[in-house]
Amino acid sequence: MILRMNTIRIQNYIALFVVIVLVGVVFVVANVVQSGKSEIQVDASVIAKKTLFFRDLPDGSVGVISASSGKMIAQVEGQAGFVRGILRALARERRIQQITSDDAFELMSRSDGRLTLVDLATGNRIDLESFGRDNAAQFAAFLNSAGQ
Incomplete structure (x- = not known):
């Protein structure tokens, strides 16, 4: 039973790690896409x-x-x-x-x-x-x- 709880706990940590990595990838991709947009600069007088x-x-x-x-x-x-x-x-x-x-x-x-x-x-x-x-x-x- 102790071995089984450790296996479940390890799987939870792995799942948490995968979710964190995926969230990080989404933020990086969103940042790259946003930085590629050109902003219109208003002309000075x-x-x-x-x-x-x-x-x-x-x-x-x-x-x-x-x-x-x-x-x-x-x-x-x-x-x-x-x-x-x-x-x-x-x-x-x-x-x-x-x-x-x-x-x-x-x-x-x-x-x-x-x-x-x-x-x-x-x-x-x-x-x-x-x-x-x-x-x-x-x-x-x-x-x-x-x-x-």
């Missing part, structure tokens, strides 16, 4: 905004033109890898959606330090500070240039 056109020029450079004045405010020459890379990505999306390249882009500086480029034709946006301060500064120069 806009402190500066400029609507721009980017045009290919005959000499191979890219002209940055203010939409409000029609004046060229900057000229991107040579490789200018980051600026050209961002523009290529946005132009590719326009080609996929069969949208002409005549529509403008909106460049916004936000109160939290973010710099956002929005393609007004497709609605795509790129948070430029995600690529580093130096890369974002190349676009920030367009906000600070004359030719409103």
